[in-house]
Amino acid sequence: MKRRGFIKKAAAATAGAFAVPYILPSGRLFAATGAQLAEHVVMVMFAGGVRHQESVGMNYLDQSQGIPIEGNIMYNMLDGAPPTQKIVYGTDGNLSGDTPIPQILGSTIQQQGTLFKEVRSSHAGHYGGMNALLQGNTLYSQGLRQKPLHPTIFEYTRRHLGAPASKVWFVGNGIGNSTPLMNYSEHPDYGAEYGANFLAPTITFGSQGVEHLSDAKIYHPEEELDPIYQMKYFLDNNFENVGGTIETIHNTEEEKQQIKDFLKDLYGLGGNIAKPPVTDNGDLNTVGYTVEVMKRFKPNLTVVNLSAVDACHSDYTGYLSALHRADHAVGHLWNQIQQIPEMAGNTVMLVTPECGRNLNPNPIKDENDWYAFDHSDANTQRVFTQMVGPSVPSNLVIGDTGNQIGETADNCPTIAEILGFKDDVMGTGLISSTARSLFDRI
Amino acid sequence: MKKANQPLLIQQAFGVRHLFLFVLFPFLITTIGCEKDKLYEVNEETILPPNANKTKLKTDQQYIAILYANLFQTALSSDDLFEASECIQSIGDKDLVHEVLISNYMNKPGVILPTNEEMRANVDGFITETYNRFLVRNPTEAERQYFKNYINTHPNVRPELVYFSFALSNEYQYY
Numbered sequence: 001m002k003r004r005g006f007i008k009k010a011a012a013a014t015a016g017a018f019a020v021p022y023i024l025p026s027g028r029l030f031a032a033t034g035a036q037l038a039e040h041v042v043m044v045m046f047a048g049g050v051r052h053q054e055s056v057g058m059n060y061l062d063q064s065q066g067i068p069i070e071g072n073i074m075y076n077m078l079d080g081a082p083p084t085q086k087i088v089y090g091t092d093g094n095l096s097g098d099t100p101i102p103q104i105l106g107s108t109i110q111q112q113g114t115l116f117k118e119v120r121s122s123h124a125g126h127y128g129g130m131n132a133l134l135q136g137n138t139l140y141s142q143g144l145r146q147k148p149l150h151p152t153i154f155e156y157t158r159r160h161l162g163a164p165a166s167k168v169w170f171v172g173n174g175i176g177n178s179t180p181l182m183n184y185s186e187h188p189d190y191g192a193e194y195g196a197n198f199l200a201p202t203i204t205f206g207s208q209g210v211e212h213l214s215d216a217k218i219y220h221p222e223e224e225l226d227p228i229y230q231m232k233y234f235l236d237n238n239f240e241n242v243g244g245t246i247e248t249i250h251n252t253e254e255e256k257q258q259i260k261d262f263l264k265d266l267y268g269l270g271g272n273i274a275k276p277p278v279t280d281n282g283d284l285n286t287v288g289y290t291v292e293v294m295k296r297f298k299p300n301l302t303v304v305n306l307s308a309v310d311a312c313h314s315d316y317t318g319y320l321s322a323l324h325r326a327d328h329a330v331g332h333l334w335n336q337i338q339q340i341p342e343m344a345g346n347t348v349m350l351v352t353p354e355c356g357r358n359l360n361p362n363p364i365k366d367e368n369d370w371y372a373f374d375h376s377d378a379n380t381q382r383v384f385t386q387m388v389g390p391s392v393p394s395n396l397v398i399g400d401t402g403n404q405i406g407e408t409a410d411n412c413p414t415i416a417e418i419l420g421f422k423d424d425v426m427g428t429g430l431i432s433s434t435a436r437s438l439f440d441r442i
Numbered sequence: 443m444k445k446a447n448q449p450l451l452i453q454q455a456f457g458v459r460h461l462f463l464f465v466l467f468p469f470l471i472t473t474i475g476c477e478k479d480k481l482y483e484v485n486e487e488t489i490l491p492p493n494a495n496k497t498k499l500k501t502d503q504q505y506i507a508i509l510y511a512n513l514f515q516t517a518l519s520s521d522d523l524f525e526a527s528e529c530i531q532s533i534g535d536k537d538l539v540h541e542v543l544i545s546n547y548m549n550k551p552g553v554i555l556p557t558n559e560e561m562r563a564n565v566d567g568f569i570t571e572t573y574n575r576f577l578v579r580n581p582t583e584a585e586r587q588y589f590k591n592y593i594n595t596h597p598n599v600r601p602e603l604v605y606f607s608f609a610l611s612n613e614y615q616y617y
Contacts, residue, residue, distance in 0.1 A: 165535070175531040183534045198534025208525040209532065216542045217549040227592075227599050231607035234588055239613040242494040246612045249535050256538050263542065 048310035076331030104331035113388025129354030136412025154196035160421035201289030276332035348389030
């Protein structure tokens with residue numbers, strides 16, 4: 001070997017010897033530098049377009065139907081007395097919806113944590129709003145049936161925390177509205193290899209899933225699955241030589257086996273899972289399966305989206321009912337987190353609607369002759385955020401009606417701060433210039 | 443003149459040498475030294491592997507429909523096709539959900555598979571048939587050799603596992 005070549009190779013080998021010990025399994029070079037406030041974060045993308053008036057405003061029918069009845073129908077999340085007249089949002093008793101669902105939590109999320117009473121939603125639509133929550137950005141160039149343009153908090157978590165795929169989950173309320181696209185972005189520096197495991201339990205464990213996925217044959221891991229994978233990898237290598245690749249979120253074979261076992265076990269339970277006491281809509285079922293995901297995988301990050309409130313486009317009574325159930329779902333979720341030893345006392349939960357709803361109704365009336373509401377005007381920019389868990393001040397209210405503090409894009413850097421990699425995320429330059437961690441707004 | 447005194451034979455030889463120098467030598471140089479490339483009137487072709495022309499990713503519905511037809515040799519109903527594609531969309535790891543779907547199909551009656559004995563009696567034919575069925579092409583010699591060796595050295599490998607690996611392969615997801 002020539003002298004110059006020898007020196008080059010020796011230098012490269014020395015540099016490699018220094019660098020290799022710091023390469024984590026995820027591929028990141030160095031561990032996250034910030035201190036963690038908690039090991040787990042759960043974010044609820046709350047409900048599918050929530051009017052400020054009926055939620056934090058507690059105006060019930062007063063500022064929507066011209067009926068002077070106020071009250072709080074979200075009493076797991078918010079402090080306030082419920083309405084006393086025209087109760088339509090509960091379960092059926094003598095009349096449809098006349099029996100409110102009992103409160104789950106001994107003290108409300110508001111008492112246990114911090115309420116940002118009015119924050120700004122930059123999007124009037126579901127997909128844009130959810131993308132703002134996940135990306136920490138408000139890209140108006142984002143297409144509806146297009147993967148997120150900027151990295152999501154899932155990718156930040158996997159890349160900068162070094163979390164494996166099975167520790168990052170996105171549980172969707174279904175597969176409509178491009179929901180399955182949101183588990184990773186098309187950003188070239190992030191993308192599929194840092195994506196979250198996505199699950200839409202109402203489909204996976206619904207009639208479709210039972211018919212097409214529940215009867216999976218069990219193959220022996222060494223004697224049967226190993227040969228299958230070996231032959232597949234040979235075929236894949238040949239195909240990769242001509243540029244053929246498939247995007248994958250990089251679950252290891254062990255993680256895949258864990259997820260397959262998880263699916264099999266849940267099919268075996270036949271729906272007897274950790275659902276809330278009342279389970280009469282899709283959101284409540286989705287939350288039940290989210291709890292099962294958390295019990296099995298103890299994810300660093302779990303995001304769940306609820307959407308039944310969007311019934312408000314044509315059914316105001318159904319909207320109230322769904323809002324009441326979304327509160328029930330959040331109460332159940334927080335309650336169940338405290339039952340999981342690895343997550344109890346070590347989890348921060350954030351709850352934010354992706355967008356609000358209009359100030360004025362559309363002409364559609366429901367069974368009670370109440371008007372429905374779409375989401376497109378300035379009132380849709382009025383939402384709220386709740387935060388609860390370790391390091392979160394309790395019983396604190398920030399901002400007020402008409403005094404917006406914070407925005408929906410704040411959730412992404414907030415999660416990054418909780419998990420200890422805020423500087424990495426802010427340093428990418430891909431976060432909205434106005435977005436900040438909510439801890440910086442307290 | 444000295445030249446006029448030379449014998450006739452020498453004069454003739456001198457003339458032949460000039461003829462060679464000025465006529466034949468240049469002729470030989472141009473015909474031998476500058477031989478042109480032969481042109482056979484055949485188009486130039488870039489040689490690529492047989493799977494190189496598969497550049498389009500199948501949709502979920504295409505993948506399921508073709509998979510079902512390959513395994514059962516019959517078409518899937520449109521209702522089942524729609525439901526199965528929803529199932530694929532409901533799980534984020536596509537490799538994983540494909541695996542679960544295939545193993546469900548393998549558990550159903552009606553999958554058309556050669557027996558283990560048939561495969562081992564004619565491994566060559568089995569390999570060709572499997573490539574044709576799943577990848578719509580013939581195997582290359584290297585591929586044929588790999589699978590031949592693999593099947594012969596792994597007595598626990600049966601046609602179902604080979605079919606499974608083809609249905610799970612990346613190439614199978616393209617057309």
